[in-house]
Amino acid sequence: MTDLWSFLLQTLTAAGAAAFLLVVKYLFRDKLSPRWQFGIWGLLALVLLHPAGQGGRYVLLNWPLWLETLKAALTGDYSLIRVIAPIPLPAPLGGPQTPLDVLYFVYVTGVVVLLAWYALTYLRLRLALRRGNPADDAQLRRVAAQYDLPLCRAVEVEGLPSAFVCGVVRPVLALPAGQAVDDKVILHELLHLKYHDAAWGLLICLFRCLHWCNPLLWYCADRAGNDAEALCDQRVLERLEGEDRRDYGRILLSMASGKYARAPGTSSMANGGRNIRERIEAIARFKRYPAGMALASVCVALVLLFPLVLGQGQTLAKANGLGHSGELEFHTAMASARLTPCTTAAGALDTYGKAVIEQDGIYRALCAPIDQQADLAAQMESFAHGPDNWVHEHWESGLPGYPDQAAGYFLYNLTETDSGYTAVVVFPLQLAYLDGPDAPPVRESEEGHAYTAWQAVRAERQGDRWVVLPQGDFHLAELQQAYDDGVSLLTWGDPALPAAVTYAADVDGLRLEIVYQTIHTVDNTVETSNSMSWFFGTSTSFDTTPKPNALFDSARESYDFIGTETVPGAADLVNRYAAAPVWADGSGPSLEFGSGQGSSSDGTFWGNARDSGSLQSGGGSGLGGDPNEAPVWPDHYRMVLSYVDGREEQTVELRPVEGGDVP
Structure with missing residues (x-):
């Protein structure tokens, strides 16, 4: 005391x-x-x-x-x-x-x-x-x-x-x-x-x-x-x-x-x-x-x-739509957030993602450092000075658009550091401000584009709680993959988003690059029902309630390959290609040409440039092991190229690019 x-x-x-x-x-x-x-x-x-x-x-x-x-x-x-x-x-x-x-x-x-x-x-x-x-x-x-x-x-x-x-x-x-x-x-x-x-x-x-x-x-x-x-x-x-x-x-x-x-x-x-x-x-x-x-x-x-010695843990007293008479309830909700620590890194990152989606300051307080609570409360209380003196939990995260609440968030490139973890949090957007918050929004459905916003963050342990610290502003990204459902397939990566590692090599007038990403998820699927569920069945949705004690339930890896010409016409000479990861101890799967274009769960992928007309491929798989352990990335990739002119097959190593996209 x-x-x-x-x-x-x-x-x-x-x-x-x-x-x-x-x-x-x-x-x-x-x-x-x-x-x-x-x-x-x-x-x-x-x-x-x-x-x-x-x-x-x-x-x-x-x-x-x-x-x-x-x-x-x-x-x-x-x-x-x-x-x-x-x-x-x-x-x-x-x-x-x-x-x-x-x-x-x-x-x-x-x-x-x-x-x-x-x-x-x-x-x-x-x-x-x-x-x-x-x-x-x-x-x-x-x-x-x-x-x-x-x-x-x-x-x-x-x-x-x-x-x-x-x-x-x-x-x-x-x-x-x-x-x-x-x-x-x-x-x-x-x-x-x-x-x-x-x-x-x-x-x-x-x-x-x-x-x-x-x-x-x-x-x-x-x-x-x-x-x-x-x-x-x-x-x-x-x-x-x-x-x-x-x-x-x-x-x-x-x-x-x-x-x-x-x-x-x-x-x-x-x-x-x-x-x-x-x-x-x-x-x-x-x-x-x-x-x-x-x-x-x-x-x-x-x-x-x-009950007397062990006691019981706090549960979040959520403050929803507090009016003028609800100032005490606002302080209660903030106190509850301070007393409900995020006990895992996954829980803190999950809570931060949902704080951004909901623009909810009480959720943000759950995963914010204690020394930032006063500034956070002042920001929320600043919204109480309207004509109705309304007190609520609104928080400005800086997200350049309106999030797609049904899609949730995606956690890319989880990396362990001396003080905790770094990661990139990705938010699919319903409306994106392409030139700042004052510009007219562009609807995805109108333009046929899928926009996301991403932000680098750091999760670290402070005392008995995990907190999340943003490492910069949000960035807009338009998905490169031409998916019918680009949101759901974000679980398998996208080259438009930051890479955990970019592997590259130059050979025979070609620039070969592999964008490697990891995606960690917390199970936020909930079943919803209505009066007609007895006939149509239940549907699933994204649970926007924070899970401060959550663990990751899955971890995936994604790799996207593209070869670009540094010498005109160089790509036209490539017949087939195949690539495989190589780990730090020199081990890795065997390198073989497959039929057509595809990938395997061991991280290998292959393609036929003459059939597809491009040097572009990729794949993904589950990382395996405990998803709550930081992933180990390949040391490099080994790739073999065959040529249409009958020359000898070329084997090349793609090494990590210095100063790449690692957050």
């Missing part, structure tokens, strides 16, 4: 868990044993020790979302509330800068003062014990031997109202001087010693200090101390019989004292007189719980473990 917001997130998360546990404990108060009633507080201890909100998760109530919303609305601060540790850490140097900084300083001061007070209380108690005299341990040895319990050093202290164990590392049993101590009192304290209850008391004191301004957690600390004493009473009663068991309640009255109640590191955490009544009532209800109840207790604890 480094500021007031992180403290509030930690203490409110714990308070929600505490309230839930109190309800559960009330429901099982007569059904499960004191062992369970005390042990279940361990779940609250885990919540208190675990930094709240890590990984965007929350416990029971979505405190992270509410606090992020409140912080942004009150302060305009879009940084993410982070609980680094469950204890207060030093704030940045320079002293408090804002009223919230002052409040955090007050909180930290309260923690320090309370810790100091508890420490002084413990030191004062230890000094009092040092003035005590060694106790006659004959009675102690007899009780310990009778019940097979451990012993520790014992002292008698003047003015001590009741016995208790003090200390965790070197415990001391403190006894009232000049007073006879009943064997059952000795038994009670030796059981505290055996089960290290002083250590539990010390932990409870620590939680009191850390959450001194949370009354619910103080109440739970009192209840935990009472439950520790009730458990010790249960253990005593299990070792007593008949009249001794009935007499134990009277003995408790002699142990009631508030002088050292809640003293840290002692077994006197709940020995105050106000707690004795509940303990005596519990003694009156004493029963031995069957062995089978232990399994039931464990099962209940395990069921509670998941």
